[in-house]
Amino acid sequence: MTSIAAPAIRRTSFNTGWQWVLPPLFFLSVLFFYPLALIVRESLLGHGRSLSLSHYDAVFTSGLFQDALLHTIVIALAASAGCLVLGFVLALVLSFVAFPGARLLARLIDTFIALPTFLVALSFTFIYGSAGILNISLMHLLHVRLPPVDFLYSAWGVILAEVTVYTPFVLRPLLASFSLIEPAQIEIANSLGAGPWRIIRQVILPAAIPALLAGGSLCLLLTTNEFGIVLFISAKGVITLPLLVYDQAVQEFDYTTACVIAAANIGLSLTLYSLYRMIITRFGGFRAGLV
Amino acid sequence: MLVWSRSGRIGAWLLFSLLFGVIYVLPVAVIAIASFAGQWNGVLPSHLTFAHYARAVHSSLSAELRVSLITGVMASAVALVVGTWAALALRKIYGASRLVLDIVFFIPSAVPSVSVGLGLLVAFSRPPILLNGTIAMVVVAHFVLTSAFTYGNVSAGLARLGPEFEQMAESLGARPGYRLRHVTLPLITPYLIAAFSLSFALSMGELGATMMVYPPGWRTLPVGIFALADRGDIFESATLTVLLACATLAVLVGLSYIPTRAASRR
Numbered sequence: 001m002t003s004i005a006a007p008a009i010r011r012t013s014f015n016t017g018w019q020w021v022l023p024p025l026f027f028l029s030v031l032f033f034y035p036l037a038l039i040v041r042e043s044l045l046g047h048g049r050s051l052s053l054s055h056y057d058a059v060f061t062s063g064l065f066q067d068a069l070l071h072t073i074v075i076a077l078a079a080s081a082g083c084l085v086l087g088f089v090l091a092l093v094l095s096f097v098a099f100p101g102a103r104l105l106a107r108l109i110d111t112f113i114a115l116p117t118f119l120v121a122l123s124f125t126f127i128y129g130s131a132g133i134l135n136i137s138l139m140h141l142l143h144v145r146l147p148p149v150d151f152l153y154s155a156w157g158v159i160l161a162e163v164t165v166y167t168p169f170v171l172r173p174l175l176a177s178f179s180l181i182e183p184a185q186i187e188i189a190n191s192l193g194a195g196p197w198r199i200i201r202q203v204i205l206p207a208a209i210p211a212l213l214a215g216g217s218l219c220l221l222l223t224t225n226e227f228g229i230v231l232f233i234s235a236k237g238v239i240t241l242p243l244l245v246y247d248q249a250v251q252e253f254d255y256t257t258a259c260v261i262a263a264a265n266i267g268l269s270l271t272l273y274s275l276y277r278m279i280i281t282r283f284g285g286f287r288a289g290l291v
Numbered sequence: 292m293l294v295w296s297r298s299g300r301i302g303a304w305l306l307f308s309l310l311f312g313v314i315y316v317l318p319v320a321v322i323a324i325a326s327f328a329g330q331w332n333g334v335l336p337s338h339l340t341f342a343h344y345a346r347a348v349h350s351s352l353s354a355e356l357r358v359s360l361i362t363g364v365m366a367s368a369v370a371l372v373v374g375t376w377a378a379l380a381l382r383k384i385y386g387a388s389r390l391v392l393d394i395v396f397f398i399p400s401a402v403p404s405v406s407v408g409l410g411l412l413v414a415f416s417r418p419p420i421l422l423n424g425t426i427a428m429v430v431v432a433h434f435v436l437t438s439a440f441t442y443g444n445v446s447a448g449l450a451r452l453g454p455e456f457e458q459m460a461e462s463l464g465a466r467p468g469y470r471l472r473h474v475t476l477p478l479i480t481p482y483l484i485a486a487f488s489l490s491f492a493l494s495m496g497e498l499g500a501t502m503m504v505y506p507p508g509w510r511t512l513p514v515g516i517f518a519l520a521d522r523g524d525i526f527e528s529a530t531l532t533v534l535l536a537c538a539t540l541a542v543l544v545g546l547s548y549i550p551t552r553a554a555s556r557r
Contacts, residue, residue, distance in 0.1 A: 020380035021392060024373045030420075032399050032435045035410030042413050086310065093307040096293035097300055109315060114489075114543060116496030116513055119532050123318035125525055126325050133321070137334050164314050186293060196293050204293075225403035227499035228513070232520060242405040242499060249409050249503060259413065262406040273401035277394070 036266070043259040059260040064244065069264075072224055072240040075158055080219040082163035084212055087170030091208075092200065094171075095178035096186070106175060113168050120161045121232035128152040153235040161229045166222055170215035177211040178204070210283035217276040225269055241265040325529035343530035355531075356538060359512040362426075363494035363542075366433030367441075370490045371483065373434075374441030378449055379471070393446075400439035407435050408503025424506045432500035437490030444489060448482025449475075480551040488546050495539040 044051045059065050090109070094102045127133050128149060135147035142148065151157060181204065189199050227242040239247070241261060249258035326343055328336035347353065377396050381389060399407070411432055415422035422428050452475070460474045476483070498513045505514060512535050519528040 018384065021377065021384060024377035024380065025392070025395070027373055028377075028396065028399070028435075028438065031431050032407070032410075032438075035407070035414035036402070038414045039406065039410045086314070090307065090310065092293070093303050097303040097307075099300075099304055099307075105311065109311075111540070112315065114492035114539060115536050116498070116532065116539075118496075118498060118513065118517070119322060119536060120318050122516075122520060122525070122528060122532055123322045123325075125520075126321045126331070126529070127317060131332075133334055136332075140334070164318065167314075196299070199293060221401060225401075227403065227405050228496070231498065231517065234521075242403045245403075245405045245409060246499070246502065249412065255409075255413060258409055262403075262409050266402055266406050269401050269403055270398070273398070277397075 039259045039262050039266070042256060043263045046256040055256055055260045059257055059264075064239070065261060065264075067237075068239045068241050068244040068261075071155060071238055072242075072265075072268075075155055075162070075230075075238075075240060076220050076223040078155075078159045079162035079166065079223045080216050082159060083167045083170045083219045084216050086163060087167045087174055087215060088208065088212065090167070091171055091174035091178055092204070095175060095181075096204070106171070109168050109171060112165065116228065117161075117165045117226065118228040118232040120164045121157075121229045124152055124157060124161055124233070128157070152233065153238075155235070155238050157233045157235055158230055158238060161233065162223050162226060165226075165229065166219045169218050169222065170212070173211035173215045174208055177208055181207050210279075213279045213283060214276070217272065217279050221269060221272040221276055224265075224272060241268070322529050322532055325526055326533040328526055328529075331526075343527055344534075346527070347530050347534060355510055355512040355515040356534060358509055359495055359535070360538065360542075362429055362433055362509075362511060363491045365430050366437060366494050367487050367490040369430070369434045370438040370441040371487050374438050374443075374486060375445045375483065377442050378446040379475070381446065382449060396442045397439045399435050400443075404432075404436055404497065404499030405503060408432055408500035411435075411500070411504050423504075426506065426509045428504040428506065429501055429509055429511065432504050433494040433497055436497060436500060437493050440489050440493065441486040444482050444486035445479065448479040448485075452478055477551075480549075484546050484549055484551070488543050491542060491546075492539055495535060 043055060044053070046052075046055050093099075094106050125132065129135070129152055130147045130150070132152075135149050138148050139145070151160075185203060186199055189203055194202070225242060226240075227246070230238065230240050230243050231246075242265060245258050245262045245265060248254045248261060252258075324336060324339075325331065327339040327341070329338040329340040329342070330336060374396070377392075381392055381396075384392060411428055412423065414420070415428065415431075422431070456474055456478060457470060460470045465474070496513060497511070498517065501511050501514055502517070505511065512531060516528045516531045516535065519525075519531065
């Protein structure tokens with residue numbers, strides 16, 4: 001009897017399912033996929049009447065675009081690498097070197113996700129800017145008249161700010177995966193004579209690989225898309241793709257060029273997103289908390 | 292424990308404190324000090340003042356905070372409804388179509404905010420839908436950018452929910468609507484609150500899409516903060532950043548006090 005009833009139940013639930021998913025799908029299609037499609041259409045059409053790749057040709061060969069693409073990739077790679085290193089070190093101490101308040105500190109770092117990203121960029125002006133705390137202190141100490149530290153208004157300023165903002169996205173999955181390591185495992189390794197470095201290399205690091213991959217690829221996506229930090233630091237010559245889209249659309253009113261750059265930027269972001277999805281599907285549950 | 296020796300431990304703590312202090316405490320502390328700074332020519336400000344706060348309260352900037360709060364609540368509420376609906380509906384779909392739809396609902400989180408704003412400008416400045424220049428543009432932009440996070444949070448909650456409660460309700464004769472209202476939704480309330488909190492926080496800090504689409508008279512606080520910083524009024528913009536962060540965290544803390552049935556049962 002069950003063998004007859006079961007397919008019937010599955011079929012009805014399948015039908016009702018499709019019906020219910022349509023309203024949110026329609027909503028998202030009108031507000032998100034339709035605008036996305038129009039970006040692609042505008043990038044191919046421009047002011048002309050026929051589809052052509054001529055706008056892409058013009059944009060892709062321009063030095064401005066190539067610079068922005070290079071900056072976007074270099075900044076994203078460097079910032080993500082920084083997030084991985086910093087996140088790993090912080091998670092290691094938080095998980096394996098017991099100290100009072102470790103949990104509270106982990107939660108405090110986590111609340112950074114809730115703060116606007118430009119907060120860090122703005123604070124860097126006061127800390128590392130040419131009239132900031134660090135430079136003034138060094139000028140007093142070293143008796144020099146010019147600010148000795150001058151990395152803020154370069155790609156380095158952007159990278160350091162992004163490391164600060166996006167490390168929590170590596171820390172979250174790392175802490176989750178470290179909590180699964182049996183303390184006995186480490187104690188046994190230790191009693192067999194393995195030092196801390198060897199335990200990190202041979203026990204902890206292998207267990208952390210999925211979390212590092214998930215967190216790192218998410219950081220790569222988020223740093224590629226970051227706008228607020230780059231805008232606030234507004235370093236001379238450090239223009240990324242999102243900033244270039246903004247410049248072309250809002251400052252130059254050149255929507256066709258803006259759409260070509262946006263389409264390229266979206267293509268890059270979706271590639272990185274597929275990478276992230278593949279990693280979390282391949283290695284299982286360690287989603288980096290957000291997406 | 293990884294480090295047994297006392298000196299090793301102290302070393303690890305020192306390294307941690309240094310990193311944590313320089314990277315997380317210092318920026319927040321400096322922004323907080325700057326918001327009170329009268330003049331800051333030395334290592335520390337020469338004197339502290341409430342003048343920036345007084346000016347912020349009396350200027351148009353408190354209007355910008357209101358705009359941000361209203362936009363955040365509206366966009367997050369819509370995102371909560373749409374994301375929860377999508378997550379619930381997807382439970383009834385199996386196989387490859389489920390995977391495709393899952394990706395469809397996640398994709399908005401992968402697209403850069405500026406491009407979302409550009410898309411809205413291009414799409415809604417022409418018929419059939421004319422929204423350019425209206426408040427709706429800002430709310431729609433914030434909704435699009437946060438919907439995936441709501442969807443993700445709620446589907447994570449649903450995935451952790453065992454089927455037995457709903458099956459029991461069903462076996463007792465509860466209709467689907469009743470089951471949803473009295474069993475499923477109460478059980479996932481913590482995730483609904485987390486989803487709303489996250490999208491609200493993201494909306495409060497949103498800059499890229501808003502800068503593309505905001506109409507005159509509906510300027511959010513982050514846009515106002517950037518305008519000030521761009522003009523060189525960095526102390527004023529630090530003050531407003533502190534106000535923005537405090538307002539956001541106050542709402543998040545308030546939301547975390549909402550009693551949930553799942554929590555009271557534990």
